[in-house]
Amino acid sequence: MNEIQSPNERPHAILFDLDDTLWPIGPVIAEAELTLHAWLAEHAPKVAQAFTIEEMRARRMALLAADPAHHLDLAKLRRAALQAAFEHVGEDLAHVDGAMTHFHSARNTVKLYDDVLPGLLRLSDKVILGSVSNGNADLEVIGLAHHFKVSLAASRFGIAKPDPAIFLAACEALGVAPRQAVYVGDDLRLDVEGAQKAGLRAVWMNRTGSNAHVDMGIAPDAICSSFDELIAWLEQQLAD
Known part of the structure; x- marks a missing residue:
């Protein structure tokens, strides 16, 4: 895990991207x-x-x-x-x-990364969970819908990431301020930069060890290669 920036408020909610964050698409x-x-x-x-x-x-x-x-x-x-x-x-x-x-x-016949289901269960004891996606995954069909209090899809919302509006709408639906929310995703532009411009903290789920953020000039609040690292990072924020 590589922490880039220091948070300024304890997280109350974590929002997830879906494709290539919870499963390989x-x-x-x-x-x-x-x-x-x-x-x-x-x-x-x-x-x-x-x-x-x-x-x-x-x-x-x-x-x-x-x-x-x-x-x-x-x-x-x-x-x-x-x-x-x-x-x-x-x-x-x-x-x-x-x-x-x-x-x-x-x-929708997806295979979750091995750490996702146990990770969601552990996280749900600590913060509110939600999802924001540009894709067309059906969480009901996949069997994950019950893990998320709010799930927004660009196709239904009418605005896609990285537009701040979809992140802000998810925060409003969860009843948290953007600064109290963390967004987790695999795409530096859509997920990390998009969430940060909306006022959320953003964790780059980088399972491949890429250094693309350096070349792109994007500084995630943390870089995690697994849910274990994400949970360790969150626990540190909650303890501060």
Whole structure:
């Protein structure tokens, strides 16, 4: 654990990012897209025959570049790309809903980092817990919703990280001042810099030992490689 700055008030709440903070998301999305393509081969074969997984991904990125507002809801982006592909090859649009249902299920088949569940249980005895995410994880489906008093998703809130508004709304919903809250995430710009600009302290969950914060000129309040380190840091703040 590497503490960068000294806090000025005892934390009352910890807010978490989800993807790549509580579980690795890359393998999940890769598997979800693989199984979706297999589903399309069975239920919408014209689409599967016309576009590879990589080509479908490129079409989504093109839509995103044309309309950056899609960053707010990546599921909506995926649906729009699927619908355009269905229309392009003359496939039955009635299957778009089925494709999205299949992907949603696969996308939420996540494997938590080993330290997450015991870590959340230990933290819940010390502070209020919440989450703020730009992604489309469904905490009810995953089975983690009950750990968080408040969970905000950019797709429903209408504003995404790093905008201060979503952090401030989460603090308000938890009944704490920003200076009493800590945000934990893996992304230096979206999570650390975004939270700090909203007045929260920010812990960089850096499981890989990266030194990217140096090159980016971002100073997290602490850098932790595990939940054990996060809890040790929190206990130090609570003891001060």
